[in-house]
Amino acid sequence: MRRETNIRRTVLLFAAGALLLVAACQSxxxxxxxxxxxxxxxxxxxxxxxxxxHWFPPEVYKRQMQALHALGLSWVRLGLQWELLEPEPxxxxxxxxxxxxxxxxxxxxxxxxxxxxxxxxATTAPASAREFRDQYPPRDDDExxxxxxxxxxxxxxxxxWQVWNEPNLPGFWRPHEDPDGYARLFLASAKALxxxxxxxxxxxxxxxxxxxxxxxxxxxxxxIAARALAAQANSTLPQIDPPVVAYHPYTLYxxxxxxxxxxxxxxxxxxxAHLRALGVKQIWADEWGWSSYAGPxxxxxxxxxxxxxxxxxxxxxxxxxxxxxxxxxxxxxxxxQRASVRDRSYGxxxxxxxxxxxxxxxxxFLAITGPRLEPADTPVFTDAPSGxxxxxxxxxDGHRLLMFWAADAGEVKLTQIPRATLHDPLAxxxxxxxxxxxxxxxxPVTSRLAMLEWTP
Numbered sequence: 001m002r003r004e005t006n007i008r009r010t011v012l013l014f015a016a017g018a019l020l021l022v023a024a025c026q027s028x029x030x031x032x033x034x035x036x037x038x039x040x041x042x043x044x045x046x047x048x049x050x051x052x053x054h055w056f057p058p059e060v061y062k063r064q065m066q067a068l069h070a071l072g073l074s075w076v077r078l079g080l081q082w083e084l085l086e087p088e089p090x091x092x093x094x095x096x097x098x099x100x101x102x103x104x105x106x107x108x109x110x111x112x113x114x115x116x117x118x119x120x121x122a123t124t125a126p127a128s129a130r131e132f133r134d135q136y137p138p139r140d141d142d143e144x145x146x147x148x149x150x151x152x153x154x155x156x157x158x159x160x161w162q163v164w165n166e167p168n169l170p171g172f173w174r175p176h177e178d179p180d181g182y183a184r185l186f187l188a189s190a191k192a193l194x195x196x197x198x199x200x201x202x203x204x205x206x207x208x209x210x211x212x213x214x215x216x217x218x219x220x221x222x223x224i225a226a227r228a229l230a231a232q233a234n235s236t237l238p239q240i241d242p243p244v245v246a247y248h249p250y251t252l253y254x255x256x257x258x259x260x261x262x263x264x265x266x267x268x269x270x271x272x273a274h275l276r277a278l279g280v281k282q283i284w285a286d287e288w289g290w291s292s293y294a295g296p297x298x299x300x301x302x303x304x305x306x307x308x309x310x311x312x313x314x315x316x317x318x319x320x321x322x323x324x325x326x327x328x329x330x331x332x333x334x335x336x337q338r339a340s341v342r343d344r345s346y347g348x349x350x351x352x353x354x355x356x357x358x359x360x361x362x363x364x365f366l367a368i369t370g371p372r373l374e375p376a377d378t379p380v381f382t383d384a385p386s387g388x389x390x391x392x393x394x395x396x397d398g399h400r401l402l403m404f405w406a407a408d409a410g411e412v413k414l415t416q417i418p419r420a421t422l423h424d425p426l427a428x429x430x431x432x433x434x435x436x437x438x439x440x441x442x443x444p445v446t447s448r449l450a451m452l453e454w455t456p
Contacts, residue, residue, distance in 0.1 A: 029386035030260060030407055034378035035321040036392070041373045043366055046325075047316065048075025048112070049348065050287055051332040053100045061100065063353035064333050065107045071363055072371060076104065077112045077286055077328045079165060082119045082147065083134040089121050094154075105157040112203060112286065112328070113155075114162035115148050116172060125174070135174045137181055141188040149192035152200065162203035162286075163189040166248065168220040169208045176215040179223035186224070190243060203244040206286055210267050211247055221245065221271070225278055244325075245280045247271070248287040252301060254314035260387060260407050265318065272323040282325045288315065289330035292356065293345040300342065309361040309426055312348075313449045316365070317403045320373070321391045357426075364425035368451055370396050378402065379417060385410030385445050395453075402452040406445045413440040420454035 049068060053061040068076065078100075086092050104111050117134035118124070122143055125133035138144040152161050167173040167182040182205070190202045204224075205211075211221035249268060256263035272283050291300055292308040303311065312329065319327045334347035334356075348359035355363075373393040379402065381388060387407025395401055404412075414420075418435045426448055433452075435441050443452060 030262070030388075032381045032384040032388040032390070033262070033265075034381070034390050034392070035265075035318075036377065037321040037373075037375040038323050040375065041320045041393075043369070043371055044072055044074055046320065046327065047073055048077060048110075048286075048326065048328040049073065049332040050077045050079075050289075050328055050330045052335060053078065053103075054096060055335060055338070056333070058099060058103070060351075060353055062103055062107075064349060065103060065109060067349055067353060067355070067359065068109070068332060069107060071359075072366060074108055075110045075112065075159075075326065075328065076332070077114070077162075078104075080113060080115045080151070081117045081134070082115055082122070082138075082144070083117050085115075086119050086147065089119075101155045101157060110159040111157070112160040112162060112284075113151070113158050114165050114203070114206060115144070115151065116165040118144075129174075132174065135170070135172060137173055137178070137185065141185045142192075144185060145188040145192035148189050149196040152193055152197040156197070158200070160201040160203055160244065161193055161197070162206055162246065165206045166208040167205060168211060168213050170214075177213045177220055179213075179216075179220055179227060182220070183224045183227045186243075201244050201282065203246050203284065203286070205246060207247040209248060209250055210271055221247070221275075242279050242281050244282040244284055245275055246284040246286040249285050250288050252299075254311050254318060255389075264315075265322065268322050268324075276323070283323065284326045284328070285319060285324050286326070286328040287330045288327070289346050291342045291345045292358070293342045296341070298340070298342045305357045306426070308345075308356070309358040310448050312358045313361055313365055313425060314405060316362070317391055317449060318389075360428070361426050364423075364428055365449075365451075368423050368425060368453070369393070369401060372396050373401070376400060379414045382413040382415060382440065383410075384412045388412060388445060398455070400454050400456050403449060404443075404445065404452065405447055405449045407447065409444075409446045412443050412445050413438075414443060414452075415440045417441045417452075417454050420452050423451040423453060425449070425451065 051064065118136055118138045120133065122138045122140065123133050123136045124139045125136040148161060163186045165172055168177045170176055186204060193202050207220055211219045213220050249264060251257050251264045253259055255261060255265065275283055290303060290308050290311045292305040295302050331346045333349045333353060334351050335344045336351060348356060350356055373395060376392040376394045378390045378392040385406045385408045388404065390402055390404040393401045420433050420441060422431045422433055433441055433443065
């Protein structure tokens with residue numbers, strides 16, 4: 001349905017600045033970090049994926065849906081390109097979209113759907129702009145809002161509707177970010193959606209990274225919040241329920257933009273606490289991931305298929321322990337030559353919907369955890385290697401789990417656990433460990449996520 005050269009169209013706006021938030025690797029060893037989740041995690045409600053079903057024939061996208069179902073997951077984020085959905089005023093390509101929505105409904109999926117890219121007849125692009133005309137905002141906020149509300153009415157099985165995508169990047173909002181413009185578009189759309197489907201969540205933005213603005217500076221999330229609050233206080237804009245706030249916390253590594261940094265945790269914790277203070281009830285990280293591409297290098301380090309699997313598991317573990325209500329991995333399947341070289345390889349599945357190492361590792365990870373986890377206290381670490389991160393849980397059967405990894409390889413001693421099973425979901429192995437003569441369980445630690453299981 002969509003033909004483009006770069007599915008994300010991400011621009012390196014923040015090089016050496018907002019994107020690379022740590023100027024140099026830390027010279028001092030990182031202390032151990034024990035994380036405890038703020039609430040229980042039910043994977044089917046917490047973890048979803050982005051998908052591009054409209055890139056594939058029905059026999060392939062149905063296999064993709066079956067693969068997602070096999071993971072025990074049901075949330076999926078789907079993007080619609082307005083210019084392709086409605087190439088002429090009032091002439092919609094429902095012949096492409098209807099079968100996809102029907103298949104998602106029949107498979108029990110819960111879609112979050114966003115509409116992005118101005119239709120050719122509705123764009124504010126200047127006449128001189130021969131390329132990327134869809135990347136300019138629409139000329140009429142109400143026209144976009146009516147289109148989005150009409151889709152919501154046509155597709156009642158869609159679980160949530162998102163207004164645009166990454167409006168703080170010029171690849172989606174030219175010539176540069178405009179908090180006033182996006183705030184007007186969002187409020188018009190939220191009003192239309194509340195009238196059309198009052199029971200469905202309305203999702204704000206999908207802001208790239210942590211909401212930074214590359215041209216204006218500062219946070220677009222803060223800028224929009226300030227404008228919306230001021231306008232509503234003056235009764236110049238409609239009162240709406242707090243929307244879902246979504247952002248896309250891409251970093252070069254699972255913990256941050258340096259192998260030894262933790263700014264993903266620091267920035268997420270700070271931003272999420274700020275959003276809660278503003279009254280936000282739902283926070284979604286609805287796009288993040290890593291490509292298994294072979295190069296040439298484009299921003300992201302070349303990590304291969306095994307590195308992708310490792311990074312995905314570490315980020316899933318981290319997000320589950322932070323104050324997110326839902327997260328969406330990018331993406332379910334690899335893409336063809338319509339995408340850039342890097343963007344072709346973000347998938348858990350290959351082009352034929354066959355599992356890649358990241359899919360298999362995630363499948364094993366979820367099998368070890370079971371469908372639901374309750375937060376637990378992390379055991380005391382002794383002689384921990386630098387950068388150790390541990391996240392403890394109680395499984396539904398009462399068994400305890402510790403997810404852990406470190407910046408440096410080494411060994412950690414646990415004095416309170418006499419016997420345990422060490423799982424490696426990346427290698428698909430497990431090993432029985434027994435306390436040594438010193439009374440401690442000696443657990444090997446690497447930079448890859450491992451999982452320790454024991455009975456308290």
